[in-house]
Amino acid sequence: MTGYEQADRLRRIPPYLYARLAPMFAERRARGWDMIDFGIGDPDLCTPPCIVEEMCRQAAVGENQKYSTSAGERDLRIAVADWYRRRFGVDVDPDTQVCITIGSKEAVFNIAQAFVDPGETIIAPSPGYPVYSGAAAAFTGAECVRVPLRPERDWLLDVDECPQGARMLYLNYPNNPTGATCDAGYLRRVQDWCRDNGTIMCYDNAYSEMCYDGYRAPSALEAGPDCIEFGSFSKTFNMTGYRLGYAVGHPDLVAGLRKCKGQTDSGAPIFVQKAGIAALGMYGEDGRPPQAIVDNMGVYSERRRVLVEGLRELGFDVRMPKGTFYVWFDCGMSSFEFTERMADLGVIVTPGSGFGDSAEGYIRMTVTEPVERIRTALERMGRGSYE
Ligand SMILES: Cc1ncc(COP(=O)(O)O)c(C=O)c1O
The missing domain is CATH 3.40.640.10 (Type I PLP-dependent aspartate aminotransferase-like (Major domain))
Structure with a gap:
């Protein structure tokens, strides 16, 4: 038995983006690094x-x-x-x-x-x-x-x-x-x-x-x-x-x-x-979100502001998004190269090219880290080193 071949239709699909990136981050974590994670879009806040x-x-x-x-x-x-x-x-x-x-x-x-x-x-x-x-x-x-x-x-x-x-x-x-x-x-x-x-x-x-x-x-x-x-x-x-x-x-x-x-x-x-x-x-009769959601969005909004302003200070041209918890910007080099450089700073980002070839050169960062850790990540980027 040599193993089982996947169906053609499954083989045609590229591996899921994070499956391809995971080893890069896992290797640094195994060295005991504190990786600040702006990768996958999974909220860090709790369900009401x-x-x-x-x-x-x-x-x-x-x-x-x-x-x-x-x-x-x-x-x-x-x-x-x-x-x-x-x-x-x-x-x-x-x-x-x-x-x-x-x-x-x-x-x-x-x-x-x-x-x-x-x-x-x-x-x-x-x-x-x-x-x-x-x-x-x-x-x-x-x-x-x-x-x-x-x-x-x-x-x-x-x-x-x-x-x-x-x-x-x-x-x-x-x-x-x-x-x-x-x-x-x-x-x-x-x-x-x-x-x-x-x-x-x-x-x-x-x-x-x-x-x-x-x-x-x-x-x-x-x-x-x-x-x-x-x-x-x-x-x-x-x-x-x-x-x-x-x-x-x-x-x-x-x-x-x-x-x-x-x-x-x-x-x-x-x-x-x-x-x-x-x-x-929990939503009101007028369709307004409840306080718990307003509070959550307030947390994401503040993180988004700190990250966008920090990236701008580092010289990146970044728009302040009006929706989602993603910050998206042109990194000035290949998306994967930037992602690797960031991994060497203990910062996890997602290469924009993973979302389509036309986004080569872009990076996505998700604001699922608290403000202090966003500041630490920005400091690492500013000095160009993990420590
Ligand atoms: C654009 C978009 N659609 C759909 C989903 C899937 O979300 P869920 O299956 O959790 O509702 C996601 C998750 O990140 C998404 O970004």
């Missing part, structure tokens, strides 16, 4: 206690220990629909337009399995969340066309650069990795273009609640129902490990996603979904 308490309470109820359904619990679907009304002023039917997902990553992947045939085209932004161009495209046998996001267009995808006749388009604002944001008018133009071209608009709104300086991210559904939007509890409520999200949109698209999920999973755990109801219930 009332959500944790609700999940524990619900986990003890026998009925909640059974299988859920791939559409999700109806009471959470109603809660999501009600949240859309309060937060975005959009009315959706919880029975036909909402599907509960096991985080948004699963939905990003499964929507392509549900609607894209081999040989069709998927449009994915470059830079962009790797699942759009990697797994989603490779598992359908589709061709993925990467359309560059450009700094001179504020990192907004230009539909005039997109191929006509594509089956699916992925779009994501507030944006990972650039931190760029958009307004409802922009989403209306993209939705019009998709409708005119017979392209399914998949709007990844995983960072809708991670906003600063008075900015409030819109929903693609504000522009109309001809799209599907993915949302997540992960970043809003510091719930990445719970694996809970939602897909909302056109009934046909939601039906396809549900059917696909019906063959692959049995839904998120019921007690986690019940915790999701408690989380959305």
Whole structure:
């Protein structure tokens, strides 16, 4: 036996970005270095206690220990629909337009399995969340066309650069990795273009609640129902490990996603979904976030300010992002070379090129370290040495 060969479609997908970088950081940690981590986008803050308490309470109820359904619990679907009304002023039917997902990553992947045939085209932004161009495209046998996001267009995808006749388009604002944001008018133009071209608009709104300086991210559904939007509890409520999200949109698209999920999973755990109801219930009738979320965003906002200002003092041209917890900048050399140099300072960053070739020369830093450690990282960068 010589080992097992992976299927062609799996071999075509590059290893996940962090799997490629991990040895570089692990080797320094093994030497006892204190690595200051601005890498992966996983909040370091805790889930609001009332959500944790609700999940524990619900986990003890026998009925909640059974299988859920791939559409999700109806009471959470109603809660999501009600949240859309309060937060975005959009009315959706919880029975036909909402599907509960096991985080948004699963939905990003499964929507392509549900609607894209081999040989069709998927449009994915470059830079962009790797699942759009990697797994989603490779598992359908589709061709993925990467359309560059450009700094001179504020990192907004230009539909005039997109191929006509594509089956699916992925779009994501507030944006990972650039931190760029958009307004409802922009989403209306993209939705019009998709409708005119017979392209399914998949709007990844995983960072809708991670906003600063008075900015409030819109929903693609504000522009109309001809799209599907993915949302997540992960970043809003510091719930990445719970694996809970939602897909909302056109009934046909939601039906396809549900059917696909019906063959692959049995839904998120019921007690986690019940915790999701408690989380959305924290929002006010006017759609305003609760104090716990405002406080979290205040922490990220201050870290973002310290990091951006510090990088500017070091000579980098950095924009202050209005959304996400990512700081994105041109490092003036190859992304991997800069990442290696930073690793030698005990600082973990993500090379922008990992999000698409067109982002070569860029770096993403996530503000998941406290302010004092951000200052220490900036000091190391200023002196050019670990100690
Ligand atoms: C743009 C984007 N979409 C989706 C996800 C997946 O999030 P989750 O599956 O935790 O909801 C992420 C995670 O980092 C992301 O950056």
